């Protein structure tokens with residue numbers, strides 16, 4: 001059983017199929033990167049996965065069950081979600097931002113403190129930073145807080161929509177390594193939407209290239225390395241996009 005699966009899914013906007021009869025499953029404990037040109041439907045797939053959008057045709061299953069759009073709360077608690085720009089609440093400290101889902105789920109203060117300490121270590125966040133408000137943190141620190149919030153409830157699925165796009169390349173590389181460390185300690189099924197093929201090749205074990213709402217390539221990262229050894233990530237993406 002795959003933790004997350006789309007079967008024959010189509011989504012129309014203004015009568016046009018933005019997602020076109022797409023079937024895709026995400027393997028347990030693996031990172032799958034969704035790449036492709038702007039507007040090809042990557043974010044729409046992610047929103048279909050967490051129920052923010054409903055398919056017009058087809059089924060989305062999480063944890064083996066079709067999404068229940070009348071009651072998404074329980075499913076969403078088992079899915080972490082982090083987006084570009086972090087979506088942190090500006091009037092709450094970093095610690096309170098991270099803890100928000102746990103408080104809503106009735107966790108004790110003690111359990112919250114233990115979990116925040118774990119995440120703080122894994123994401124290399126100094127304790128002092130957690131008492132600051134988002135505007136008092138750098139972009140990279142905010143993004144680490146956003147990832148910590150997404151991982152707070154120990155989700156089995158993590159949905160990441162361009163979470164590192166606004167961060168400078170050096171900080172981005174640091175956060176990539178920290179996320180990799182975190183996933184080694186706490187394996188999660190990850191769907192990563194990104195424009196950055198280098199990021200995709202570094203973080204993901206599976207690469208899905210989309211074009212016009214369809215899947216063009218769905219291949220293990222190792223296989224791609226073997227098929228086109230030595231090719232720079234961007235050149236590899238261009239060659240995959242040109243695949244008929």
Ligand SMILES: Nc1ncnc2c1ncn2[C@@H]1O[C@H](COP(=O)(O)OP(=O)(O)OP(=O)(O)O)[C@@H](O)[C@H]1O
Pocket residue numbers: 013014018036037038039040041042043044045195
């Ligand atoms: N709510 C909406 N109403 C109408 N059209 C939409 C809506 N959401 C997305 N679209 C259209 O659907 C297409 C796919 O959008 P989507 O955001 O999934 O693309 P993307 O691959 O994530 O793009 P980008 O890489 O630029 O973020 C685009 O043409 C977009 O304009």
